[in-house]
Amino acid sequence: MTNGELDAGTEKLVTDLQALPRSYDRDEIITRALKGRYHDYKAKHAAPKLLLVEHLTRARMTELAKRAMSGRYDQDKAASDEWMESEDGQEALADTEAREKAAAIWRSITGEDPPDERGSR
Numbered sequence: 001m002t003n004g005e006l007d008a009g010t011e012k013l014v015t016d017l018q019a020l021p022r023s024y025d026r027d028e029i030i031t032r033a034l035k036g037r038y039h040d041y042k043a044k045h046a047a048p049k050l051l052l053v054e055h056l057t058r059a060r061m062t063e064l065a066k067r068a069m070s071g072r073y074d075q076d077k078a079a080s081d082e083w084m085e086s087e088d089g090q091e092a093l094a095d096t097e098a099r100e101k102a103a104a105i106w107r108s109i110t111g112e113d114p115p116d117e118r119g120s121r
Contacts, residue, residue, distance in 0.1 A: 010039060013052075013073040016064055025059035040075040041083035049074065 006014065010033055017030050029052075036042040038052040045051050049068055056065035067073065083089045106114035 006034075007039070007075050007079045009073045009075045009079070010034070010036075013038065013064075013068075016067065016072075017061075020061065020064075023059075025055075025061075029055055029059065029061075038073065039079075041079060041086075041089070 013033050014030055017026050017033070020026050032038060032055070033052075037045070038048045040048060043051075052073065053065045053068050056062070056068060084093065103114050106112075
């Protein structure tokens with residue numbers, strides 16, 4: 001993945017990291033960012049920005065960690081739209097729609113909200 005192919009959030013992160021003195025931690029975080037490890041939609045981690053904040057904090061890059069927490073490195077609407085068009089996005093949408101339909105049926109039969117997945121209401 002080259003910088004020309006990066007989304008705005010990842011590009012900002014890489015640019016901010018490259019402005020810092022070179023170090024093992026800096027280079028590792030850049031590598032992970034370029035692989036999509038901190039991407040809101042492409043990362044396998046359930047909370048990639050929390051992972052980014054953890055890595056930045058451990059590397060003592062507290063200013064960048066604060067920027068991550070403020071949303072500077074979040075993906076934009078274009079990245080969101082791209083993900084929604086992907087197979088993963090379509091599966092998530094179908095799952096959400098199926099859950100909403102099931103909940104509506106439950107409410108029409110019982111008059112109550114359905115129990116959540118842990119069995120409570």
